[in-house]
Amino acid sequence: MMETILNHRSIRKYTSEKVSSEVLEEILNAGIRASTTGNMQVYSVVVTQDDSNKEKLAPCHFNQPMIKGAPVVLTFCADYNRFNKWCEQSNAKPGYDNFLSFVTGAIDALLVAQNVCIAAESKGLGICYLGTTTYTADKIIDVLNLPKGVVPVTTVTLGYPDESPELVDRLPLEGVVHYESYKDYSKEDIKKIYSEKEQLPENIGFVKENKKESLAQVFTDIRYKKQDNIVFSKILLDVLTKQGFMNNEE
Amino acid sequence: MMETILNHRSIRKYTSEKVSSEVLEEILNAGIRASTTGNMQVYSVVVTQDDSNKEKLAPCHFNQPMIKGAPVVLTFCADYNRFNKWCEQSNAKPGYDNFLSFVTGAIDALLVAQNVCIAAESKGLGICYLGTTTYTADKIIDVLNLPKGVVPVTTVTLGYPDESPELVDRLPLEGVVHYESYKDYSKEDIKKIYSEKEQLPENIGFVKENKKESLAQVFTDIRYKKQDNIVFSKILLDVLTKQGFMNNEE
Known part of the structure; x- marks a missing residue:
């Protein structure tokens, strides 16, 4: 158990072995x-296994090879669509078309995702998270046919490992834990916290x-650039508006 | 492992037994x-164990008794403060003062939180998530002294269980999984999905x-009301602005 968590590696290459529907169901269960806010379960999981659908999802994830290479792709979504429909059918007026509700649904979805990943790893599967989900949520919504009230938050590829990378x-x-209150970092602290990382070959x-x-310039100038973050921020905020989560006034 | 996950209950009553620093460190490790976006680890965890600090946190969580009753309270935060400081010290210009970066940090923080919870449960501890964190992020920022670049996302109370509630x-x-693409719910589907829940004594x-x-009216009219959600949405968006995550223009 602890071992599963401590041995986590992101797996990006998978064997051709399929994930049986029994194993998949066990993991999803x-x-x-x-934990889920008020036991509302305001999330959905979309399972992609068909090659043609992986083909459509691939560009949403900048054609990272895991999408087409993994037997299973899971897209975890904040989902108030189902809950809202239930409310409306029950003569109850849902008030979940606001930013807080998106965040609530996103939290729900992410806790499910991590449970799924640990369960999968405990059964010998390998997983990889794809952060691209929030960059191209608009395109993923089209591909997966997500209605209003649903926003994709993260994606996980799943399959039997065909590589065994070193622990990262x-x-x-x-460096990441604070006791009692946040102790802000001095120059010396930062130097110390990042020195091992900077010295890795x-x-x-x-x-x-x-x-x-x-190394920091590799992040700011190449991997996670300001201009990209601004473009993706705008797309994501537009998605929240379009999917009905930005009605923050009475 | 699977068993730990399948047996999860939220534990709201704890014995007086302390969590040793060894166990706490093991769980945090x-x-x-x-998984963390680009291995940036853009999160922090604040550990509260002192009674006086729990006292200050309690109203942020609507005085739910778990805060004062648990030996350990963990606040998981999206944190770009440390990363930004590292960038600046490394002659790199961070571009992480935007909405996408907040979401990235929040995702990082939530995956850590769920790992911590499962690890804790595997060691016989009980946990409870507090959704109130995003409602009163402004107050929590004050109590925990969180600098710009840091936003609390969720809170977990931790301790040895003094209750053994039924599985929820x-x-x-x-009802929550879709294969290949999102199948929207018919009236009949909704009725079927929620019927067991509605019929629980x-x-x-x-x-x-x-x-x-x-039952839906209990959610919409009492537990998660539109007017509250709107108030909390505004607070949270203000927090994002104040903490430096809403500079979404060039």
Whole structure:
């Protein structure tokens, strides 16, 4: 159990072995045991297994090979559509077309996702999260036919591992945990927290290859650029409006 | 492992037994093994154990008794403050003061939170999520002294269980999972998906006690009201602005 969590690696290459519907169902059933706000379960999971649909999803994830390479792609969505329909059918007036409700649904969806991932790994499967989901939510909505009230939040690819990567580095625990109140970081603290990461041979390699001065520049100038973040922020806020989550006035 | 996940109950009453620093550290170390966007780890965890600080946090969580009753309270935050400081110190210009970055940090924080919860449960601890975190993020920021770039996303109370509640109902799996594309719900579908929940004796009880016509009305009129959601939406959006996550223009 602890071992499953401690041994997590993102798996990006999968064997051709299918995931049986029994195993998939078992994993999804573990997913829905996650805590959920007021037991509302304001999320949905869309399972993609057909090659033609993976083909359509691939560009939404910048054609990262995991989408077509994995037997199963899971898209986790904040979903008030089902709950709203239930309310309306029950002579109850839902008031969930606002930003807080989106966040509530997103939290629900993410706890389910992580449950699914740990359950999958405990059964010998490998998983990879795709952060691209929030960048191209508009396109994913079209591909998966998501109605108003539904916003995709994250995507996980799933399959039997065909690689066994090394454990990835993490910042020292004291770098991310604060006791009693947030202790802001001094220059010295930052230096210490990031020094191991900066000195990893692969990271030194990234800096050189990209002709940058520092590892941080690889993030700001290449991997996670301001101009991209602004474009994606606008798309995501537009998606929230379009899907009915930005009616924040009486 | 699977068993831990399948047996999850929210625990709201704890024994007086402390959580040792060894156990706490082990659980937090399991937390940081969760997937994180680009291995940026854009989150922080604030640990509250002092009674005086729990006292200050309690009203942020509407005085739910778990805050003062649990030996440990964990507040999981989206955190770009540390990452931004590292960038600036490394002659790199961070572009993470936008909405997408908040969502990225929130996703990171939530995956860590769920890892922590499962790890805790596997060690015999009980946990409870507090959704109130996003309602009163402004107050929590003050109490925990969170700087710009940091937004609390969820809170978990932690301790040894002093109750053993029944497993809570969930909607049938087919009610929340869609294959290949989202199949919107017919009236008949909704009726079927929610019928078991509506027929649970405790839910029939809630409807009667509250003099409502339907279980859905208990949600819309009492537990999760539109007017509250609107107030909290505004607070949360203001928090995002104040914490530096709403600069979505070039």
